Amino acid sequence: MPELPEVETVRRGLAPVMEGARFDKVLAHRGDLRWPLPKDFVKRLEGRTVTGLGRRAKYLLADLSSGDVLVMHLGMSGSFRVSRDGGDATPGGYYHERSKALAHDHVVFQMSSGATVSFNDPRRFGSMKLVPRGKLDDEPLLRALGPEPLGNAFDATMLAQACAGKKTSLKAALLDQTIVAGLGNIYVCEALNRSLLSPKRQASTLAVRSGAPHERTVRLVDAIKTVLNEAIAAGGSSLRDHKRTDGSLGDFQHNFRVYDREGQPCPTPGCKGTIKRIVQNGRSTFFCPVCQK
DNA sequence: CGCATCCCCTGCCTGC
């Protein structure tokens, strides 16, 4: 589920029940996520207070009173669910029988705010890691990340420079988290359609020439920022599973112009093209071969 | 080094 808008939606859902709250109890039902949870995971959380919940790219970062930062990633299928009664997160095993949807609750936080926060991840590509705040700058997961796409550092000049000399496709370059951090398969497809750029274009064609970034690069950056902001405002996109922490669905999937719309007419005004699906680097790309050049 | 491919894992949908 998670690209930047979905992770930001999760952050906004968790912040009210986690910020300023203490971990009263932490249940690690399964430690074999993307990486094994550290042996002292529970001990380093229980009794600590969350002083702030932030986001970097697709990572959630919970600052703890201990000086640790809890770094969390949702992978492909991770989600957080907040319940106030705590009943559906009670340990002891019955919840597996009670509801299939709860069968992959690998980590559960019982917060002093009265909320129970459950991390559910069927595929277990998600991860949790504890990093001392002072070492966050050296954290391998974070240190190579490119700029936030919604930040001021991400502009046409910067993107053009980052793509200079890149032989790979523009699609692959935008998915590269070291170039810009937070885009995924959906929003790359959407931004390329909005900016009328082909995903097959060589990334280096965005490069700076004679001092100024090409107009197409300005268009692309604008499209990226716009689509991300619209998606965040809509509460993210819900495809196969639920999105917001209260269990409700995001809305932005209704606004997809090309993603998962193979065979449908291109939404670009005046364009008579049909959305096509191709595979790039092993992943689906949806685009209009007529107007995206 | 840059870049493409493979792989981790479970679940759902399709087509035979």
Place this chain on the structure above:
DNA sequence: TGCAGGCAGGGGATGC
């Protein structure tokens, strides 16, 4: 109906 195969929002490891 059952089952095999393909596919899924990510990203680290490997190998050319």
